[in-house]
Amino acid sequence: MTCRPSSEYKTYLTEEELPTHYYNVRADMRNDHDPMLNPATLKPVTVDDLAPVFATELAKQELNATDRFIPIPEPVREFYRMYRPSPLVHARYLEEALGTPAKIYYKFEGNNTSGSHKLNSAVAQAYYAKLQGLTGVTTETGAGQWGTALAEACSYFGLTCDVYMVKCSYEQKPFRKAVMGVFDARVTASPSPTTDIGRKILAETPDTTGSLGCAISEAVEAALNSGGTKRYVLGSVLNQVLLHQSIIGLESKIAMEQLGEYPDVVVGCAGGGSNLGGLIAPFMADKLRGVKNPRIVAVEPASCPSFTRGRYAYDFCDTGRVTPLARMYTLGCGFIPSANHAGGLRYHGMSPILSKLYHDGYMEAVAYEQTRVFEAAVLFAKRETILPAPESAHAIRGAIDEALKCKESGEAKTILFGLTGTGYFDMTAYENYLSGKMSDSIPTDEDLQKGFDSLPKIPQNEGI
Ligand SMILES: *Cc1c(COP(=O)(O)O)cnc(C)c1O
Numbered sequence: 001m002t003c004r005p006s007s008e009y010k011t012y013l014t015e016e017e018l019p020t021h022y023y024n025v026r027a028d029m030r031n032d033h034d035p036m037l038n039p040a041t042l043k044p045v046t047v048d049d050l051a052p053v054f055a056t057e058l059a060k061q062e063l064n065a066t067d068r069f070i071p072i073p074e075p076v077r078e079f080y081r082m083y084r085p086s087p088l089v090h091a092r093y094l095e096e097a098l099g100t101p102a103k104i105y106y107k108f109e110g111n112n113t114s115g116s117h118k119l120n121s122a123v124a125q126a127y128y129a130k131l132q133g134l135t136g137v138t139t140e141t142g143a144g145q146w147g148t149a150l151a152e153a154c155s156y157f158g159l160t161c162d163v164y165m166v167k168c169s170y171e172q173k174p175f176r177k178a179v180m181g182v183f184d185a186r187v188t189a190s191p192s193p194t195t196d197i198g199r200k201i202l203a204e205t206p207d208t209t210g211s212l213g214c215a216i217s218e219a220v221e222a223a224l225n226s227g228g229t230k231r232y233v234l235g236s237v238l239n240q241v242l243l244h245q246s247i248i249g250l251e252s253k254i255a256m257e258q259l260g261e262y263p264d265v266v267v268g269c270a271g272g273g274s275n276l277g278g279l280i281a282p283f284m285a286d287k288l289r290g291v292k293n294p295r296i297v298a299v300e301p302a303s304c305p306s307f308t309r310g311r312y313a314y315d316f317c318d319t320g321r322v323t324p325l326a327r328m329y330t331l332g333c334g335f336i337p338s339a340n341h342a343g344g345l346r347y348h349g350m351s352p353i354l355s356k357l358y359h360d361g362y363m364e365a366v367a368y369e370q371t372r373v374f375e376a377a378v379l380f381a382k383r384e385t386i387l388p389a390p391e392s393a394h395a396i397r398g399a400i401d402e403a404l405k406c407k408e409s410g411e412a413k414t415i416l417f418g419l420t421g422t423g424y425f426d427m428t429a430y431e432n433y434l435s436g437k438m439s440d441s442i443p444t445d446e447d448l449q450k451g452f453d454s455l456p457k458i459p460q461n462e463g464i
Contacts, residue, residue: 267398395418
């Protein structure tokens, strides 16, 4: 193994060191998450249930709880070589600014056109769709990173890409739509009049700014109505997505080993849980096997607090109530975060794998107001010269607070966090923050209750 001087600022693995296999954390979990249920029968879903919606290989990955390592197909590795391995950075200028004895490392995933880690899964999903002979895929996008990543992957593999984009983002981020257009994606504002569910939601709430859950319902419907030529793909939450994102953690662990480091704390932002699940995967493996015991911290927005204030219940993955039911920390599929929330991570639920690990005490979670998140983003940008995505800035805030705790206690801990992406398309939010116009909106218990009232009323949820 390569040994590197620990004074190095950036650590790049060689292309040869790019992992050959994804890591499936489920294989090491003592207790698996509760099974995904078919909403019609309330029985655990099978590959056959999922096959009309997902590419078959991906449906198999979704339900795979036994294979610890799954090979990364060579065409996917070839694509990865265009932008991976991604750097592990020693944030020493941030450390200096904080005056902390802690060492802070971050894994930077923003070095590709999508500006986020989402390309890691988009490429794998597009590849399996192509392998199966499908002509295209459908999806939703909130902030736009996932839609962009998928558009890139689809144009590379020669697939069509229909993106349902949450209406408020569609209006606030016209350039995101233009980037997707470069890669030939067709982008529709959601809810839209092009689907049954979109028409229904528009009839009920004509002024709605849309939600991820609603966009998911539209994309699923479009795939199901394609006569079998298209499938739906999702950029987070699902087990298959965490599996693909494990490349983030696997690379991080190798790079840290080369530096002679191991994290005491791993911090990541949590929307649907895919970057966090990927970053922590090999460290969680050590924890599950009792080899090491790093703390794992999920950071979420106070305006969409699934882990810290959600219920651990069976819920639909979408507002339209068409997807399978997953047991997860959720605010209810009817929950829509306040429109003034600009920091991303707006999804109502959370990865079933992470939900289970959190429920069983293997991880912690904290929630931050967005003004504190942007404060961290601006400090980070000035010290480390990367303008972070607001989503990523949640992890920065979490890492800074861990480092400040070390300053108080005098401990020189090693902190690793995931810098998931860049924020160039989020300048309206930055402008609001800089001009003092940004405010925090934390849902009241009553607001949350409305979301909980939308949880499916099934026997599995009784007493929750
Ligand atoms: C989508 C996204 C996230 C959140 O999604 P997860 O599935 O929770 O990782 C975080 N950061 C960026 C930059 C994103 O694009």
